Amino acid sequence: MQEQILILDFGSQYTQLIARRVRELNVYCEIHPFNDPPPLTEDIKGVILSGSPCSVSEADAPDVDLSAYRGKVPVLGVCYGAQLMVHKNGGYVQPSTIREYGRARLHEVNDKLDLMKEITVNSQVWMSHGDTISQLPENFDIIASTPSVRVAAYKIQDEQTYGIQFHPEVTHSTEGKIVLRNFVVHICDCSQDWTPKTFIEETVDGLKAQLGEDKVVLGLSGGVDSSVAAMLIHQAIGKNLYCIFVDNGLLRKGEFQQVLDSYKHMGLNVKGVDARAAFYAALEGLTDPEDKRKAIGRTFIEVFDAEAHSIQDVKWLGQGTIYPDVIESVSVKGPSATIKSHHNVGGLPERMKMKVVEPLNTLFKDEVRLVGKTLGIDEAIIGRHPFPGPGLAIRILGDVTAAKVALIQEVDHIFIDGLKKAGLYNEIWQAGAILLPIQSVGVMGDERTYESVVALRAVSSVDGMTADWYHLPYEFMGDISNEIINRVKGVNRVVYDISSKPPATIEWE
Numbered sequence: 131m132q133e134q135i136l137i138l139d140f141g142s143q144y145t146q147l148i149a150r151r152v153r154e155l156n157v158y159c160e161i162h163p164f165n166d167p168p169p170l171t172e173d174i175k176g177v178i179l180s181g182s183p184c185s186v187s188e189a190d191a192p193d194v195d196l197s198a199y200r201g202k203v204p205v206l207g208v209c210y211g212a213q214l215m216v217h218k219n220g221g222y223v224q225p226s227t228i229r230e231y232g233r234a235r236l237h238e239v240n241d242k243l244d245l246m247k248e249i250t251v252n253s254q255v256w257m258s259h260g261d262t263i264s265q266l267p268e269n270f271d272i273i274a275s276t277p278s279v280r281v282a283a284y285k286i287q288d289e290q291t292y293g294i295q296f297h298p299e300v301t302h303s304t305e306g307k308i309v310l311r312n313f314v315v316h317i318c319d320c321s322q323d324w325t326p327k328t329f330i331e332e333t334v335d336g337l338k339a340q341l342g343e344d345k346v347v348l349g350l351s352g353g354v355d356s357s358v359a360a361m362l363i364h365q366a367i368g369k370n371l372y373c374i375f376v377d378n379g380l381l382r383k384g385e386f387q388q389v390l391d392s393y394k395h396m397g398l399n400v401k402g403v404d405a406r407a408a409f410y411a412a413l414e415g416l417t418d419p420e421d422k423r424k425a426i427g428r429t430f431i432e433v434f435d436a437e438a439h440s441i442q443d444v445k446w447l448g449q450g451t452i453y454p455d456v457i458e459s460v461s462v463k464g465p466s467a468t469i470k471s472h473h474n475v476g477g478l479p480e481r482m483k484m485k486v487v488e489p490l491n492t493l494f495k496d497e498v499r500l501v502g503k504t505l506g507i508d509e510a511i512i513g514r515h516p517f518p519g520p521g522l523a524i525r526i527l528g529d530v531t532a533a534k535v536a537l538i539q540e541v542d543h544i545f546i547d548g549l550k551k552a553g554l555y556n557e558i559w560q561a562g563a564i565l566l567p568i569q570s571v572g573v574m575g576d577e578r579t580y581e582s583v584v585a586l587r588a589v590s591s592v593d594g595m596t597a598d599w600y601h602l603p604y605e606f607m608g609d610i611s612n613e614i615i616n617r618v619k620g621v622n623r624v625v626y627d628i629s630s631k632p633p634a635t636i637e638w639e
């Protein structure tokens with residue numbers, strides 16, 4: 131039995147962060163929407179209620195019936211979750227009269243044995259709420275206060291039910307991790323045995339039971355997710371896993387062969403498919419970025435489908451889907467703010483008429499990396515920068531030709547290789563080169579040139595949703611620019627992109 135903490139999501143931007151903090155304690159947890167709470171099962175050791183952009187006093191404020199959990203397992207309400215329990219039990223929650231966003235300090239901590247164990251007086255906590263708890267129900271006791279928020283934390287008498295007004299999951303709450311540890315480990319009594327190693331063992335056992343002697347086909351991309359998914363399935367069913375790695379002609383220089391070699395070295399049963407011509411033909415004359423994406427997605431499905439059907443009796447399609455792609459986002463204030471745009475091969479499972487197996491669909495990206503490391507996957511694959519499915523096609527502005535691909539591959543290679551040599555590659559979240567659809571005048575020797583401009587882009591980011599341009603050292607930029615112009619025929623100007631996301635995006639198309 132896999133012990134877990136259940137997190138009920140009321141739409142806070144921080145819900146996933148709560149999950150990550152719990153998992154950092156080596157305790158498995160799952161996020162479920164507040165309006166679809168799962169029944170209490172033996173594996174659920176405790177429940178955390180998230181924050182929310184809503185106010186409990188709104189007419190249609192998100193609500194949940196906690197009777198299935200309260201008094202049976204420990205419950206911790208965070209911010210909105212804490213206010214909701216007060217509101218539902220006869221207390222009062224009112225709009226705050228003073229701003230309660232940002233840093234605050236706990237000046238009283240009254241419960242040294244339980245949730246607030248080891249929390250120091252003056253500990254910095256992070257507040258983010260428009261409402262405040264003005265009066266607690268009778269059987270609720272205050273266990274921490276700040277100078278402006280009397281009820282910063284409470285406990286319900288004779289029950290292991292707690293509420294905290296601050297956000298323990300954000301790093302600005304300097305002892306937030308201790309509060310979560312107290313709850314998860316000491317109060318819920320979780321055994322902290324969820325590690326990459328146990329994840330691998332349990333997942334491989336589960337895959338063996340699920341797949342038996344069935345065959346699985348999986349498309350590798352060279353990225354972390356599909357590689358780790360493949361290795362897990364491979365450990366479960368060995369040669370019955372058929373991997374397909376498609377060369378779409380839009381990969382980085384030399385990447386197809388290198389990655390194919392790594393996969394073979396890892397023992398995977400992998401077939402490399404040279405489909406460059408099909409992709410270039412599908413892209414011919416297309417200039418609109420979305421048209422290019424669609425053409426690439428369609429061609430990939432056709433190529434993959436044909437390859438997969440050349441294998442006899444395949445029942446399953448393996449995919450490297452990760453947790454953030456499957457968490458049902460709670461939309462309590464109109465349509466969800468998260469716009470999922472990059473589903474390149476979304477139609478694949480329907481078209482292939484296969485069952486889908488997704489061994490990573492409970493993991494966050496950094497957990498996938500840890501599992502990959504534990505599985506012994508090459509660092510070159512684990513530490514790889516993200517690379518978009520449509521590849522260089524969306525870094526060549528306008529129409530795509532084989533010649534343009536060859537040119538930008540050279541530029542990209544010099545840039546990425548330079549970052550690696552300078553020890554900057556691992557500092558950067560993602561980097562690449564973009565071929566602009568313009569030419570500019572230059573002078574080389576005694577001759578006037580009229581050639582292409584390339585842009586370099588390097589960003590720091592945590593999840594790709596927001597990003598900042600990376601402050602590359604001037605010396606480095608100067609050297610790389612020289613090298614590109616001297617070595618890549620057809621380029622006479624290099625520029626560096628200093629836009630953040632938002633308002634720009636990481637890719638130019």
Ligand code: XMP
Nearest residue numbers: 423472474516517518519520594635636637
């Ligand atoms: P943007 O450009 O939207 O990119 O800031 C965010 C992240 O997504 C990647 N990206 C894509 N990945 N198919 C993909 O698989 C796509 O069509 C696509 N477009 C952007 C981008 O490289 C960055 O990591």
